[in-house]
């Protein structure tokens with residue numbers, strides 16, 4: 076059996092967590108399963124890298140030094156807890172090299188913000204994979220092989236949201252990984268890819284789930300398991316709603332719909348490649364590895380229970396045409412759509428009236444400022460921040476009353492089975 080496993084930031088956040096990953100893998104390694112393991116940056120490292128990147132860009136020298144030290148100390152302390160002797164020295168050397176490269180990359184004067192971001196943010200996954208792979212080597216007779224995902228997950232130059240070159244990636248992955256997997260198991264990084272010119276790209280925040288799907292698709296794996304701090308897919312985020320219901324199985328399209336609306340448990344791009352090849356995706360708990368969790372695949376039954384999905388940090392953009400006479404002269408909506416697309420701004424909800432358009436989208440100040448600038452001649456654009464988009468799939472009146480905070484609603488829409496409301500936080 077060939078499995079792709081993904082361990083996210085929470086599952087490798089400290090030394091006990093890394094030990095737990097190794098323990099989970101034990102039975103699969105003993106069974107001689109072929110394994111590709113994808114890991115994310117440890118804990119909240121990616122957020123810290125974003126902070127240090129902003130500090131570097133705005134020349135905040137003290138803040139820059141302080142965060143770099145924190146990132147360095149965090150990884151060294153973890154290595155200190157997990158290793159000793161020669162292996163500890165090896166890990167220290169690798170970490171030292173990455174910290175040095177990180178600092179040098181931060182000091183580059185790359186004018187393209189997004190391109191520079193990708194060259195910096197990748198270090199979280201590089202450091203994490205170095206530590207985890209060395210630990211797995213130590214625990215599993217040196218059977219773990221570290222590979223650099225940037226050599227295999229080939230993308231175009233769409234910085235921060237690299238689009239996969241599926242054919243090229245598949246060729247590379249199959250040609251090199253299949254023979255490797257005969258002897259050993261492979262560990263690599265989520266979230267990062269590489270261009271033909273040798274630059275690093277990232278696949279969008281929280282994109283490591285998608286990396287697992289890319290490897291699974293290319294290798295025609297028997298299954299993908301993403302190990303989370305929850306027991307599987309629930310009908311609501313347990314951080315928001317008490318005692319949610321665990322779905323044992325969901326079909327691809329319902330799962331894709333949930334992630335599209337904002338269920339953060341799986342990255343939205345993960346489902347499609349797996350559905351294309353009929354590969355099942357399992358969501359299981361790294362805290363309680365004996366629980367079966369959720370199977371997403373070609374299953375016949377899917378949930379009819381209401382699911383509540385909350386997408387935070389939303390902004391409402393309201394476009395009002397400056398020249399009302401022009402409204403009927405050209406397709407304003409198509410024009411706004413194309414501008415949103417050009418700035419890579421995704422519409423989460425849209426409302427159209429005779430003279431204005433309102434769009435609910437993820438808050439991204441830089442993208443929104445660029446959009447405002449480009450539409451300035453034709454539209455007045457006002458922006459409302461600090462909003463949430465609440466979606467209830469398979470809604471009933473009890474769920475709407477209890478969970479949608481309708482008193483704070485700005486816009487509400489309903490179709491036969493989906494209710495959506497944008498509310499002030």
Ligand SMILES: Nc1ncnc2c1ncn2[C@@H]1O[C@H](COP(=O)(O)OP(=O)(O)O)[C@@H](O)[C@H]1O
Pocket residue numbers: 082083084085086281302303304305307308309310311312313314338339340341
């Ligand atoms: N419908 C849902 N079912 C389960 N978990 C959910 C759901 N919606 C949101 N979550 C949240 O997703 C989290 C797991 O995703 P995430 O933190 O991104 O994992 P990782 O970083 O390990 O990949 C859970 O802790 C939970 O709070």
Ligand SMILES: N[C@@H](CC(=O)OP(=O)(O)O)C(=O)O
Pocket residue numbers: 082083084085115116121122199265266279280281282283284
């Ligand atoms: N480390 C990246 C990618 C990722 O997917 O992380 P996680 O698996 O912890 O959500 C991020 O935080 O965006």
